[in-house]
Amino acid sequence: MDLGLKGRTAIVCASSRGLGKACALSLAREGVAIVINGRDEKALAATRDEIVKATGAQVTAIIADVGTKEGQDALLAACPEPDILINNNGGPPLRDFRELDREALLAGVVQNMVTPIELIQRVVPGMTRKKFGRIVNITSVSVKMPILGLDLSSGARAGLTAFMAGPARDLAAHNITVNHLLPGMFxxxxxxxxxxxxxxxxxxxxxxxxxxxxxxxxxxxxGEAHEIGEICAFLCSVQAGYVTGQSILVDGGLFNAV
Structure with missing residues (x-):
């Protein structure tokens, strides 16, 4: 299936490895020019070279912490008006909630809620002008099924999901979709x-x-990372233009609900 993405541009956050890398690779295969991001220079360069070799796509690698204004500025300098934004970031490590002080709590909320919202705020004006935008937030199955020890990650990602529920409906009239991918154990x-x-x-x-x-x-x-990548690419497609405001579980059936 041709997803209608040839010539589009995308920023894929935290994409030097794992699920972010898989999303970048799947989009590159569809002819999207990609900006990838990470903090490990060696891993980022290796990922850039791998994607270019596999797809022939244009890939720009930006070494930056996406959680900082400077990091976000660097990404948007490389791609000022992306057609696609994939929000992805590591979460706080496994930890008993009793051990979380205020500093740790705030850092987790910035990492998994505030940062993606800030990036969405910055890319939406360009998407609105172009009448095309695809935003995919990679969160976690823990949004629906909390995992003991990952309480901060679960809470911050659930906050992002709830926050974007209203804007997703507001942006739909501009052919901008906002969806969430909830991976289980990959x-x-x-x-x-x-x-x-x-x-x-x-x-x-x-x-x-x-x-x-x-x-x-x-x-x-x-799960295998490429399985998330392919679903992400579909959500960015022309065909998925009527899908917005959704939280899509990709968990092998782990969350037991109708």
């Missing part, structure tokens, strides 16, 4: 790190802990 560095911390807390091996977590998923496996 085979990424973040999952491996959290599994390791859980294993340590429970006195188990990493392998045993991974098997225990995998067994809770009806699909009986962890």
């Amino acid at each position: 085979d990424t560095d973040r999952l491996r790190n959290s599994t390791g911390r859980m294993a340590k807390m429970q006195g188990k091996s990493d392998a045993d802990m991974a098997a225990q977590r995998q067994a809770t998923v009806p699909a009986k496996r962890f």
